[in-house]
Amino acid sequence: MTAGLRRRGIAGITGAVFGAFAQFVLAMVVTRTFAPADAGAFFAATALALMAAGIAKLDAGNGLVYFIARAKTYDYLGISGYIRAALVPCVAVSCLAGAVLYPRLGPVAALVPVMAVGDVLLAATRGFGAMRPTVLVDGVLVPFAQLVLVAVVCATDAASWLPVAWGAPYVPALVLAWAGLRRRVPRTPYLPGTGRDLWRYTAPRSAAGAIQAVFQRLDIVIVALLGGPAQAAVYTAATRFKVVGQLANQGLAQAVQARLVTALANGERARAGELYQTATLWLVLLTWPVWLAYAALAPWLLRLFGPSYGAAAPVALVLAGTMMVATACGMVDVVLTAAGHTGTSLVNLVAAITCTVVLDVALIPVHGAFGAVLGWSGGVLVKNLLPLWQLHRRHGLHPFGRHTLTALRIRVTA
Template sequence: MAGSALAGGTGVLVTWIVARTLGAEEAGAFFAATAAFVLAGGLAKLGTHTGLVYWPARLRATGRSHLLGACLRTGIPPVAGFSLVLAGAMWLAAPEIARLTATESPHIAAGHTAGLRVLAVFLPLQALTDVLLTVTRGYRIMRPTVLLDRVLRSVLQLLAVSAAGVATLWVTASLPMFALAWAAPYLPVAILAGWAARRAYTGNRPAGPTAERAERRRLRRDFWIFTGPRAVAAVAQLALQRVDVLLVAALGGLAPAAIYAVAGRFVVLIQFANQGLSQSVQPRLAEALSTGDRQAANRLYQTATGWLVLVTWPINLLVIACAPYYLRIFGDDYAAGRPVVLVLAAAMLVATGCGMVDMVLAMAGRTSLNLGNVLAALAVMIGLDLLLIPRAGALGAAAGLACAVVVNNLLPLAQVYRSTGLHPFGTGTRAAALLSLGCFGLLPAVAGALTGLLPALAVAVPAYCAGAWLLRRELGLAAFARRSQLEES
């Protein structure tokens, strides 16, 4: 969670530097280019970021650890090959992507094309970094993901983009230069991720019999039956997060796209918190469901959801209260994004209240349902975007994303409960929600009208910390104390 907070914070700072250094149109082109890069990277991973956690956890839990090597060889080489194909496709398609997303700004199309091609060079490194770190998480090792992806990559991106921003004091700001600064950290991180994955495998290599050919063949078949739907679902999930920026750029212009990207940047903090908890819980949940221990699985789900609400609801509620001040940090032009912030923050309250429900559905083996849910949500978003963006610009995109987020959480929530009996609404979730609403919703609304926002927040923060301490048992925070005691002993 600390690593996720750092990554989210550096992401906001990178956005601020880009927004303040580049003009609104060039900033919009940068955000559109990175959105295309992330979408292509998600497709290149072929769903293995789920399969390479689910299958190692399942193999160990069911006494088939001798198949772990075959599992890794099944998942990693296809990602390496496909990522190279997609990188070539992105390089060749860069002029057309630039033309589509910069229809109202043809004068920056050349720089936009160059930026896309810079990112295409680093696409295989991005895909391999994520997959190799997934391998380490499949062994219940979280440290490489935190240190390499959350800390090292994020800090290097911030330093490199900051250097590019400083360089504009002497040279003209260049979109390709910022794209290179943003993508270059994937090179050292990919090398270190490969070393970490190899170390995790060799350090946990089973001493039992080697896998027979029939077992390996059966594993490959089962691996891709499980992972195939996740490959499409993962791309659709990334599309939910990124394609709206491309649609705003194409249908509304690059300047509205920049406003939309900046106004919704706080969502990255929420996504990183969700991702950090999901990645920690994922192998344990897979093991519990593989052995039929529904009680342990439900406890994991509810505790993690309580922690997610405890961390993210204050962020959402603070963003709602501070939206006018938060947006002006990026520049006066971005203050128009306040309605976007309000719509997206309300949707994220619903999403985080459901916890990491799509991951729970996938770990229960229901990847086909997961795929259907994400495609339904994506259809809702694209349909509403096409209808609303030409009329309302960035706010129309926010409405489309908000409706898609609600669909993508409530549908799997009903399916998880119906198929497994699991749900996120435990004591900890209720306590975290009420504490957040009281301290960062009700208190600023009432006291803020009388004394102003800053004095109200000066009371809300210590009240929230005190409430979390008093409710530590209900929130499951005692688990951290037990962990510390175990490490000391």
């Protein structure tokens, strides 16, 4: 792993760790302040807002990373046109989503466009190889401000204001993301065909990104609908640690994605394999101790959310085992899409979310939160093992191999 890539990887992981810790503390503050029904309603509302923003951003951020990273020169002629072409549909769809959800979510629905557009702008900065804006804004500012504002609301015992306090930090995040990107992109005339090229690549990923956003949060919403808000609170508390794996994977993917795109575009399969295997090793070394510790300490850790939450230890055990398998596959979907297989990625995600929904509907009414984690686990395994097999068959890429030993020696001797 080069020094620059190592720094970006460490930066991504640092932001992920801070964000995961802040989200864990936020959940603990909410569950210890409010009854499970109120806490569960809050968790369901925020999950719905995140799902809507994830759908509305149309995965345009990853499309921008792809085109910016493939630029051959640093004048980036036409890049500002790509950014404008990406933002217009996102703004339109996110405003529509906010309007549809306003009767259900209230004022926090108005923040859905802010969340979606801010995410796309931050992604564009990563296309230039810059990790600092993402780490500082998405990894530090937003989760820290959410924790502070939610704690203030908890101190006043005003449960109805929890979603607004949680969503407010996305406003300054949008401003900072725009400022960080503006410094890097000269404004150039819109080139004909720019939007067509961008959306030809991104369209399959837009559907896949929407399904991915639903997949990450749907379980909480389904538990709230089928099992009630109290079960949603128990499930959210017991699975709060899954954000560690999600954010760690996201942090490494953000650091490596642009280089993966460049390597695969240039036909450098060996270089792409090295990046994939090195990132997988880091992911396993950094997260497996967390999952093992969580599995061992779950009965005690869950009581931090309140005395009644300790009974959810079986949920934590399934979570830990599933995440260990998922992290061993590495950022497999990112590699698949970097290789240009966006349609295949979409099919994989459809299969994963179908598996989750079928298992959830069958198991949640009988087993509550435990049924939900079984459904989530089935979907996660499908989502990781399918692209793992496809990468092996099409490109001969594996999450572990000779580059793993090289990266391990570098880590040990560093």
